[in-house]
Amino acid sequence: SLKLYKNLAEEIGCDIEYENVGSLVCSVDEKQYPDMKKHFQNKQAEGINVRLIEGQQLRKLEPTLGEDIIVGVEEWDSWMVNPFKVNYGFAYAARKLGTEFLFSSQVKKIERDKERVVSVVTDREKIKTRFLVNAAGAWASEIGEMLGLTIPVRARRGQIIITEPVPVNERWRYILDADYLITAFDLAAIEKSKDPRIKLGVAGSYIQEKSGNWTIGSSRDFAGYDNRVTIQTLKHMAKRATKFMPKLKDISCIRTFAGLRPFCYGDGLPILSKTKNPQNFVIATGHAGKGMTLAPITGKLIAELITESRTSLSIDAFSFSRFKNIN
CATH class of the missing domain: 3.50.50.60 (FAD/NAD(P)-binding domain)
Structure with missing residues (x-):
């Protein structure tokens, strides 16, 4: 998919804001240190350019990161697109080729x-x-x-917070909470957990768009086809976000929304x-x-x-x- 994305803007005639951005998977839980090391080793084995960085060194590189972060895995082979522009770009190109919507x-x-x-x-x-x-x-x-x-396949709801635009973080524009790897893929761990945040599938996914807005996610819960946001989930998301990046406390939220992911429960x-x-x-x-x-x-x-x-x-x-x- 990455290879196709490289030439997609030219192929469909639309700027999809495809760009290389730094990413960081990090943890605030000492118990996850072995898992983070394994994540780093797996990425290395795949030939991906990664680096394991201790919490103190992380904050020297990016002072806005939270004091609770103990370790992170930095990756530079990370790419970003604007999903709205990708969707409209595909539709525009398809229509030119005779597709009727x-x-x-x-x-x-x-x-x-x-x-x-x-x-x-x-x-x-x-x-x-x-x-x-x-x-x-x-x-x-x-x-x-x-x-x-x-x-x-069943609907799995996800909720998102969008902030006002702020100056772009040049080093890491994609910061991922290690808990995301649990809430996204391990249903058994979610069911066993007694933590209300984990029960709602809330784990940090923080992406700064080219425009400067932060997209703060994310959550995963099964609520049928209900695509409304909920105060309880948004509170957990906001609290988690400020644990990783305390500076977000001073940034205004301008909108929230929810969508439904097709999850294969098989x-x-x-x-x-x-x-x-x-x-x-x-x-x-x-x-x-x-x-x-x-x-x-x-x-x-x-x-x-x-x-x-x-x-x-x-x-x-x-x-x-x-x-x-x-x-």
């Missing part, structure tokens, strides 16, 4: 003839189809049900696959919090799957057939 159209029914989908019925019209791609995100399971398929991995029946039904969902990261490569692989019946990278690990026990 039907906004505010609800799918009511999917019609099939034996082992193939033949049309999609919306609240406005019937659309004949040669292939049908289910990229409905957190709603992918509802589309699957129309064909008698159980797609193990095994936490995306689903990128054709189905055996219907034969022309393709699933592309379950990316959870990696949707923007994996968007370009997902689009490329799904296009290859439809047009060539094979892919340039193996997607066997993401096959829908791995859920035989529920279908």
Whole structure:
């Protein structure tokens, strides 16, 4: 996906604010020190340019970091895009190539003839189809049900705080709380925890945009399709943020919002696959919090799957057939 992002702005004719930024994964918990060291070693083994830095040295490099931070892993092979510009850029380029968007159209029914989908019925019209791609995100399971398929994806809410713009931090514009690695991937640890913050999936993810605004996240909880923010979660997020960066106490919040991630409760991995029946039904969902990261490569692989019946990278690990026990 990173390789595709490098030339994406030129390809779609839109500045997506793609840039190399420094990132820092850090911890305020002494018990996590061995895990941080392992994280560092794993990154090194992957050939990524990283450095393990003790808390005192971190604060010399960036005095605004909190006193409670004990260790951090610095990485310079980190890249950032503006997600809104990526979305609009893709839509703009697709429209130029003949794509038609039907906004505010609800799918009511999917019609099939034996082992193939033949049309999609919306609240406005019937659309004949040669292939049908289910990229409905957190709603992918509802589309699957129309064909008698159980797609193990459910909505996982995430809440965000946006601050006023402030001068850009030149060293690290992406700071990640080590707890994020737990709340994002380890459901068992969340269920066992007695900490209300962990129960809500709150762990620090702090990104300073090119505009100077800080995007403060994040949270992960299952609340159906409720995409409202909650005061309780926002309080936990704000308190956690000021533990890592006390300077945020003096910065104003200008807005908050929530969104729904498509989380695959089967095994936490995306689903990128054709189905055996219907034969022309393709699933592309379950990316959870990696949707923007994996968007370009997902689009490329799904296009290859439809047009060539094979892919340039193996997607066997993401096959829908791995859920035989529920279908």
